[in-house]
Amino acid sequence: MRMLEDKINxxxxxxxxxxxxxxxxxxxxxxxxxxxxKLPSEKQLMELFGVGRSSLRESIxxxxxxxxxxxxxxxxxxxxxxxxxxxxxxxxxxxxxxFDNIVxxxxxxxxxxxxxxxxxxLKASDEELRHLDAIIATMKxxxxxxxxxxxDLEFHIHIAQMAHNSFMFQVLSxxxxxxxxxxxxxxxxxxxREISLAxxxxxxxxxxxxxxxxxxxxxxxxxxxxGEILLNISNASxxxxxx
Numbered sequence: 001m002r003m004l005e006d007k008i009n010x011x012x013x014x015x016x017x018x019x020x021x022x023x024x025x026x027x028x029x030x031x032x033x034x035x036x037x038k039l040p041s042e043k044q045l046m047e048l049f050g051v052g053r054s055s056l057r058e059s060i061x062x063x064x065x066x067x068x069x070x071x072x073x074x075x076x077x078x079x080x081x082x083x084x085x086x087x088x089x090x091x092x093x094x095x096x097x098x099f100d101n102i103v104x105x106x107x108x109x110x111x112x113x114x115x116x117x118x119x120x121x122l123k124a125s126d127e128e129l130r131h132l133d134a135i136i137a138t139m140k141x142x143x144x145x146x147x148x149x150x151x152d153l154e155f156h157i158h159i160a161q162m163a164h165n166s167f168m169f170q171v172l173s174x175x176x177x178x179x180x181x182x183x184x185x186x187x188x189x190x191x192x193r194e195i196s197l198a199x200x201x202x203x204x205x206x207x208x209x210x211x212x213x214x215x216x217x218x219x220x221x222x223x224x225x226x227g228e229i230l231l232n233i234s235n236a237s238x239x240x241x242x243x
Contacts (some may be wrong), residue, residue, distance in 0.1 A: 005020070020059035023049070025068070028079055036081040039069065106227035110220060112172060114157065117203060117219035118212035119163035128162045132204040139197050145187045152183050155200055158217075159207070159234055185233055186226045199225065 027033050039045065046056055060077060060169040063069040071077050120128075135155045142148035156179060172179070186192050199222040206214035 012193050016055040017058040019061065020049055020051065020056060021042070021062050024059070024142070028068075033079055035079050037079050038075070039077045041076065043156065072180075102227070102231045103176070106231075109175075109179075109182075109201055109227070110223050112168065112175075112218050113223060116160050116163045116165075116168055116172065116215045117207060118166075118216040119165060120159045120210040121207045121210050121215040123164045124207065124210075125164035128158070129208045131158060132208060134199075136201055137201060137216065145184075148193055149180065149183050149187060151201070152196065153180055155204075159203075164206070168213065182226070182230060186229050189233060192226075192229060195225065196222070 024033075024039075028035070031040060034068070040048065042053065042056060045203060049056065060069065060071070064071060067080060069077050069079055132155070135151055135158060138151040139148055139155070142151060153176070157172065157176070160169045163169065186196070203215060203218040203222060206218045
């Protein structure tokens, strides 16, 4: 219990249930509470988090619904024994509740997709390389932002497939919804489609030349550019809501 007392602090009185869920997930991911282990009692968790019974129970219900924990009467609440399933659920959850942290999102996509582009340049088949041209053509012919968005998303997913790394592909697939939301927001910016299309073409050409260094650099340039657009949109929206 000493270890938990050092790692849990009273929760701020906003979005209590979500904060509790996030903290419990963090404790499990970093190994403080491992798969199959029992969580502290309801009373102990209420005291550690500094929250009431209703907030805590709402959080536990959310974790149960996500299949991250299971309640056994009268034994108590236990972490799911399947860590692989837990890890997937964790990424899905965090991708949906952390979109407002644009800086961390940019960092995460940079770390993942730059490496995927480099691997794709090294490992893609000739047929996979040719399919990049078909996706680029669809982007050019898109009649509206929705068609462009779908092709844009397909481009990034296809690069992940070309990298032939099942774990990294799974991570990007889990982030599919948040990547779609990212693209949707960026496309609200004037001239974003033109900029994005040009950058996608440069990424495709570098991968097709099987140049991993250039492929990674072009992907980095693209994600940094659209990340800046996304951050500007987010800041403008925040300023507007505060007026």
